[in-house]
Amino acid sequence: MTRRRTDAGPGGSNEKAGEDEAAAIRLHLDEVLSRREMTLTELSAQVGITIVNLSILKNGRARAIRFSTLARLCEVLECQPGELLSYQPGPPSHAEPGSDAWQDADLGEPIGLRE
Helix, strand or coil: CEEEECCCCCHCCCHHHHHHHHHCCCCCCCHHHHHCCHHHCCCCCCCCCCHHHHHHHHHHCCCCEEEHHHHHHHHHHCCCCCHEEEEECCCHHHCCCCCEEEEECCCCEEEEECC
């Protein structure tokens, strides 16, 4: 079960908490593409992900990524997941998973391969 903090801001929105958590994970697609001398258009054609969705990943606006998408990116870019992703911790959380301050989350649809 996936959980999200309930420390909602004014108006009851939990959106900010989700943004903070997602911001801790960075995708280094730009750097890897540059080292491979590959364009976003070339990567899109080889991986099967739209340029728009790759741009969302590249610009750090994605909230989720499927493992199958990550695996395909690694395959095409000939890299390991650790070359694409890094974790940069933020300020400590005031609520622990499993506490009353957490609730079920609707995390939306992750970016994935076109079917």
